[in-house]
Amino acid sequence: MAVKFFGQYLVENNLVSRDALLKAIELQEQKNLKLGEMAVSTGYVTQADIERAHNAQMSKDMRLGDLLVEMGILTLSQLEEIVIRQKNTHLYIGEALVSIGALNSEQLRMHLDAFKQDQAQYVSERIELPAGIPDGLVWEMTADLTYKLITRVLGIQFRPGKCQSVATVDSNFMLTAMDLSGDVDARYILSVSEGIQKEIAKAILKENSVDGEPLEVLEDTVMEFINVVCGNVAAKASQMGKIMNINPPVVIHPPASGLQVPSGSAALCFPIHVGEKDKMELILFIKA
Amino acid sequence: MKKVLVVDDSLSVARQLEKIIAESGDFTCVGHAKNGAEAIKMNHTENPExxxxxxxxxxxxxxxxxxxxSALDKDVKVVMVTSLGGVGDKFTEALKLGAKNxxxxPFEADNVLRILREL
Structure with a gap:
């Protein structure tokens, strides 16, 4: 019921052992050369060039390949050739498991089909964002996965509203935030009314009523929900080649006038229409 | 009954796991630690399996x-329960550090119990 990668799916379902998967990963680590290693193997650069570029990376936020081109060590066409060679020789985890004898080809095909079916529910749908937002595809996926998990985990019926840029976030009964770092620098915020907070608590605690629950527990269920959402977003982001780290969630109590967007950040608001009485929004603060 | 220690900063997740364990019939929950440091202490005092x-x-x-x-106790079996399970690097790191699964x-009770019973 979550975003997974193939190796995890196989171990979680006891289709290959933990030890076999570790052995296959070790084989992948031996066979799948990093960009610098592949560049050296082609003879276009030396190990000393790579070390020089790594040192330069400490003061420049650039990928190794782009930096090697900028430093005049590689031409753009040489870099493209290296990247293509890296892709063409990549050993996938399924192939590695067949190589070590943990699976045969027929089992691999069968398990891959079942895995794709399991993960089909998390295939992202396009969501329109305002122009000029960095890493737009990542934020489209974030909103889409939030909608999917509201349906699957919380069972709440809703209609997504049009995404818009905002300067202030409206106040609400509870705002819960999680900071996202790595290849992105952003804050994920879920804003909920009191009624929605109770619906989330009922779904997370699997209880029919949460009337006697202390506020601490009710707030914790909303924090746990965004932890689940952002963890699954991080998994999807890694499939898109983006490293996304998540931090423990926090509760924000904004003033009645609302929450100001930090300077240097763009703010996107995704209204989640849940009925007349309740209010729910997803807000993303994205650093430029 | 096998003894299980639950480690999660979230009260609601701890409650879910404690309920699943209590209703399983073959496991018993010996406590709830809220972070890694508490887990190490409670592993020493509660001696979970x-x-x-x-x-x-x-x-x-x-x-x-x-x-x-993993360094202190070779017998205890650790299963990570996390929203980051689908991040390949995190999953691999957990297995390399000694996690059994x-x-x-979000998890379902049947899946949690199946994995605990397979340990």
């Missing part, structure tokens, strides 16, 4: 605690 531990916790996180637990959140 299985630890179900979150990865993303304030203070000492789950992977740091897993590294220590990784359960992704």
């Amino acid at each position: 299985i630890i179900c531990m979150d990865m993303n916790m304030p203070g000492m996180d789950g992977l740091t605690a897993l590294r220590s637990l 990784v359960i992704s959140k």
Whole structure:
């Protein structure tokens, strides 16, 4: 019921052992050369060039390949050739498991089909964002996965509203935030009314009523929900080649006038229409 | 009955796991630690056979605690229960550090019990 990668799916379902998967990963680590290693193997650069570029990376936020081109060590066409060679020789985890004898080809095909079916529910749908937002595809996926998990985990019926840029976030009964770092620098915020907070608590605690629950527990269920959402977003982001780290969630109590967007950040608001009485929004603060 | 320690900063997740364990008939929950440091202490005092531990916790996180637990106690079996299970690098790191399996959140009771029974 979550975003997974193939190796995890196989171990979680006891289709290959933990030890076999570790052995296959070790084989992948031996066979799948990093960009610098592949560049050296082609003879276009030396190990000393790579070390020089790594040192330069400490003061420049650039990928190794782009930096090697900028430093005049590689031409753009040489870099493209290296990247293509890296892709063409990549050993996938399924192939590695067949190589070590943990699976045969027929089992691999069968398990891959079942895995794709399991993960089909998390295939992202396009969501329109305002122009000029960095890493737009990542934020489209974030909103889409939030909608999917509201349906699957919380069972709440809703209609997504049009995404818009905002300067202030409206106040609400509870705002819960999680900071996202790595290849992105952003804050994920879920804003909920009191009624929605109770619906989330009922779904997370699997209880029919949460009337006697202390506020601490009710707030914790909303924090746990965004932890689940952002963890699954991080998994999807890694499939898109983006490293996304998540931090423990926090509760924000904004003033009645609302929450100001930090300077240097763009703010996107995704209204989640849940009925007349309740209010729910997803807000993303994205650093430029 | 096998003794299980639950490690999660979230009260609601701890409650869910404690309920699943209590209703299983073959496991008993010996406590709830809120971070990795508490988990290491409670592993010493409660001597669980299985630890179900979150990865993303304030203070000492789950992977740091897993590294220590693997070095300190060769018998305890650790299963990570985390929303980050689908991040390949995190999953691989957990297995390399000695986790027996990784359960992704959101989880279902049947899946949790199947994995605990297979340990």
